[in-house]
Structure formats: structure tokens, C-alpha cells
Amino acid sequence: xxxxxxxxxxxxxxxAAVGAANVITAADDMAxxxxxxxxxxxxxxxxxxxxxxxxxxxAVVAACAREGVAVVPQGGNTGMCGGATPPAAGRSxxxxxxxxxxxxxxxxxxxxxxxxxxCVLAVIxxxxxxxxxxFPLSLGAEGSCQIGGNLATNAGGINVLRYGNTRxxxxxxxxVLPDGRVLGGLRALRKDNTGYDLKQLxxxxxxxxxxxxxxxxxxxxxxxxxxxxxxxxxxxxQALALLGRLRERAGSRVSAFELISRYCLELxxxxxxxxxDPLGAASPWYVLTNLDDTDAQSGLRESVEQALADxxxxxxxxxxxxxxxxxxxxxxxxIRESIPEASKHEGLTYRHDISLPAADLPGFIxxxxxxxxxxxxxxxxxxxxxxxxxxxxxxxxxxxxxxDDPAAIAATDVNEAVYALVHKRRGSVSAEHGIGQAKVSELxxxxxxxxxxxMRAIKRALDPRGVMNPGKVLAQD
Ligand code: FAD
Ligand code: ZN
Numbered sequence: 517x518x519x520x521x522x523x524x525x526x527x528x529x530x531x532a533a534v535g536a537a538n539v540i541t542a543a544d545d546m547a548x549x550x551x552x553x554x555x556x557x558x559x560x561x562x563x564x565x566x567x568x569x570x571x572x573x574x575a576v577v578a579a580c581a582r583e584g585v586a587v588v589p590q591g592g593n594t595g596m597c598g599g600a601t602p603p604a605a606g607r608s609x610x611x612x613x614x615x616x617x618x619x620x621x622x623x624x625x626x627x628x629x630x631x632x633x634x635c636v637l638a639v640i641x642x643x644x645x646x647x648x649x650x651f652p653l654s655l656g657a658e659g660s661c662q663i664g665g666n667l668a669t670n671a672g673g674i675n676v677l678r679y680g681n682t683r684x685x686x687x688x689x690x691x692v693l694p695d696g697r698v699l700g701g702l703r704a705l706r707k708d709n710t711g712y713d714l715k716q717l718x719x720x721x722x723x724x725x726x727x728x729x730x731x732x733x734x735x736x737x738x739x740x741x742x743x744x745x746x747x748x749x750x751x752x753x754q755a756l757a758l759l760g761r762l763r764e765r766a767g768s769r770v771s772a773f774e775l776i777s778r779y780c781l782e783l784x785x786x787x788x789x790x791x792x793d794p795l796g797a798a799s800p801w802y803v804l805t806n807l808d809d810t811d812a813q814s815g816l817r818e819s820v821e822q823a824l825a826d827x828x829x830x831x832x833x834x835x836x837x838x839x840x841x842x843x844x845x846x847x848x849x850x851i852r853e854s855i856p857e858a859s860k861h862e863g864l865t866y867r868h869d870i871s872l873p874a875a876d877l878p879g880f881i882x883x884x885x886x887x888x889x890x891x892x893x894x895x896x897x898x899x900x901x902x903x904x905x906x907x908x909x910x911x912x913x914x915x916x917x918x919x920d921d922p923a924a925i926a927a928t929d930v931n932e933a934v935y936a937l938v939h940k941r942r943g944s945v946s947a948e949h950g951i952g953q954a955k956v957s958e959l960x961x962x963x964x965x966x967x968x969x970x971m972r973a974i975k976r977a978l979d980p981r982g983v984m985n986p987g988k989v990l991a992q993d
Contacts, residue, residue, distance in 0.1 A: 533575035559602035578696025589723035591665025594657035597952025633664025649735040652679035670720035672948035677904035678771040688732035689715035694979040739808035744845035747836035748799030773904030866930040871947035
């Protein structure tokens, strides 16, 4: 053994489990794993451990449980809420799934793919395409996020409207429990009513109940034709009316339906080189939509053209463009996907990821603009997102609050104002990004006492010693 490496009973046990090369303790080598990608959260760890198999994960977790050391699972480290960043104080290891990146099986009769948890999402999409299938989960971080992280956060993305969240795409899960036992559930069944559906507990649990090591996922027929349209509408009510029209004509072929405010487009035009306004005249709101079909001869494009023409006739849409080429489609999607990046250039944002029943969104947007402007004159709202799912990213710039001001960063007043409007409408304060460490203290304000009791009871039952990702989702006892 390398005698320059620190030696403790735990580190020795970890090295015995995964090999010395996969127990990283040098500060420089651990650094990227100890902060989140935005640089908001910073932590410390005894080691970054990189197991290569489920048995190795089990041995690592068992060793940590014995020593009372916390285990923080980490996938691609693209999460939005600091869930994969260890605490600054206390004894933890970061458990990286990066080496567990194998596709184990592809079944084109059952239409399933079985993968290890460290598979990068884009790789799963490519593997599905190679056998003429679609794995529909798609999000901006797909080149680096891992399926284990997607499952642990129940990630959403742009195709939820048609295919559901990550939860809806999972048939079976393999999980290492906080005591080191393995819950072997890599079953490829579409029907299985044999009591509690245990895998659901781990999906969206953000690594607080166990380490996901493998999954069986659903595949779908690969679309042969795809139509992207960008439409100007007067307000979010008209956007919802357009969604209704498109669904009447195209049914479930509407796969994505995103709302974009004029201010979002202006941010992109100002900060993202090469971007341009797709339409001639400015409009207060826009919709970006995608439709696809497995039948190239189904006349999808004509249906979309007709639906848009009818919508213009009915005064729902004021102007629209349909992408003629794949490159044009990508340019339209780049506008949508560049909004977070463009807002980063603008300054400190108070970020919100809210959901409501779709019909309540226009009222929320109207009231939010009034309430926030009254409390913080000059506030600018970056409002965009998955309108078809009732999910908005609703981020606010407040005049005078800058990124280098710790008091401004720590302030929760804007969040409280936004969440009060959401709560009043029985919405969610985290539609797709999770709780992580960012919203732990907020959660009890927006969940009932009964919900919080049940969540704590589940945590205690599965992880009585608080080994798994302590302080995330639920406050530490
Ligand atoms: P990490 O960030 O590494 O971890 C996230 C959480 O999951 C942590 O709590 C971690 O402990 C836990 N975890 C990770 N792996 C495991 C495992 N194997 N077992 C148990 N727990 C585990 N999210 C959306 O929902 N929709 C979007 O549209 C979206 N767009 C994004 C766009 C960009 C540009 C970026 C940077 C992020 C975006 N995200 C989005 C957020 C993020 O990509 C997702 O939350 C993603 O699912 C996280 O995956 P990850 O592998 O990076 O997980
Ligand atoms: Zn999103």
C-alpha cells in the first residue's frame, strides 16, 4: 500500500473493497466532487470512493455504516439543489457511480434496457437509437447526468408531457440499502401487483434511502418525423388554448410544449452569441412545441400547419414559424435551453421551480407580477418552462441585489412571496429539481404534518442510523 496515503480503519476497509486507486483522498483530486456545478455549495469528505460493481457499493456502504460515516451518492453532479454535495462539517464519503457505466441488456421484444446506475443519460439515448428505439428522457444536462441521478431526483425534462417523468420510465431498480444489503429488483415487468411497490421509495429520494446501482427502463418506438414550431401568443391563457388545439388535432403526438416570455428571449439575444429572434415583431409571450410520430406518412406537419392556421384565425396565435430543417429546429430549442445560461450573465437570481394545475398558471403569473412588483419595484421575472406539465421556472432579479452580496444571497423573502402564491393554489415548490440541501427548511412549511411524519417514518425505517445522505430532503434529527 502507498504509505503516503492516510490510513484509518475505514480507509483501509474502503481500499480493500474497491482497490486503493479508487479511494481518492488528495484534496485537489476530490475538489470537483466537493462542490456543485454552480459553485453554490461546498463540502468536505474523508474520501471520494469509486466502486465498480454492486457488490463493491454494498461493501462500501456496510463499512461506512459500521463506522458511522455518512455516504453521499454522486452521479454526474449536475443537480440543482446541492443534493450530491457533502456537508462541510462531519464525517462523510462521496460515493461516485461513474465507473458503473455499463449497459447490461437491451430487449427489443419487451422494449426495455437494463443499465448500471452510472450510465450517462445521452449514452442510454444512443443505445436505444441503435436498436431503433427511443429512450425519451431528455434534459439540458444529458451529456453528463447519470441515470442513477435522474432516478434519484425523478428528473423531468422536455418530454414529460408525452412520456412522463423518470419515475414513469422505470420498471425495475437495484438498490444498496443503508445497512449494505442489496434490494435486487432488476425485473422487466410491466405488471406486478405483489404488494408495496418498493422501487418507488427510492425514485425521487435523492439518495437518502439507498444507493441506486441499476435499473430496467422502458423503451419506445423511435419517431420517424418530428415537427418543431415557435408561436407568438398574447398571454399564457392563449398558450394553453393553443395546447388544447394541438392536442385536439395531434393527440398524444404533442411531446413538448414550452412557454417563453419576451424577457427570456431578450436575455438570450443579449447574452448568447449567434442567437436571433425567430419572428419579425416582438410578442409578450411565446410557445415552443415539438410533435412527433412514428409514421413518416401520417401528415403530422400538415396537421400542425392547420392547427396553427386555425389558431391564428381564432386569435389565439399572432404569428408562428415551423422549422424547415433539423438545424432550424435545433436553433429554436437552443433559445429555450440557453435561458438559464443567459440569466447567469445578468446577475443574482432567486430561482423557483414550481408546479400548479395548468389552468391555474395564468392566474399565478398575473398575480406574481403584481405582488413582486409592489414589494420590489423594478423586479424582473424570468418566466419559462414546461407549460404542458404545469411546471414553470420562475426566477427573479431584484434591483440592488448583487451576486457578491452575502446578505442578498441568503435572503429568503422573495422565495417566501413566490411560494405563498404557489401554496395558496395547492401547488408544489419543487416540480422537478428536488429538495437537496437547498429547500430542506422550506419543505415543512408546504407539506402537511402528516406528510412530513410519514416521510420521517420511512427514513427512520430504512436508515435508522442516518447513514444515507444526511441533511438532504429532511433535516437531520
Ligand atoms: P447528481 O447531481 O450527482 O445527484 C443528484 C441527487 O441524486 C443527489 O441527491 C445525489 O445524492 C443523488 N444520487 C445521484 N446518483 C445516485 C444514485 N446512483 N443512487 C442514489 N442517489 C443518487 N432536471 C430536471 O429535472 N429537468 C430538467 O430539465 C433539467 N435540466 C437541467 C439542465 C442543465 C443545464 C443542468 C445542469 C441541470 C438540469 N437539471 C434538470 C438538473 C439535473 O440535471 C437533474 O437533477 C439530474 O437528474 C441529476 O443527475 P446527476 O447524475 O447529475 O445527479
Ligand atoms: Zn425544467
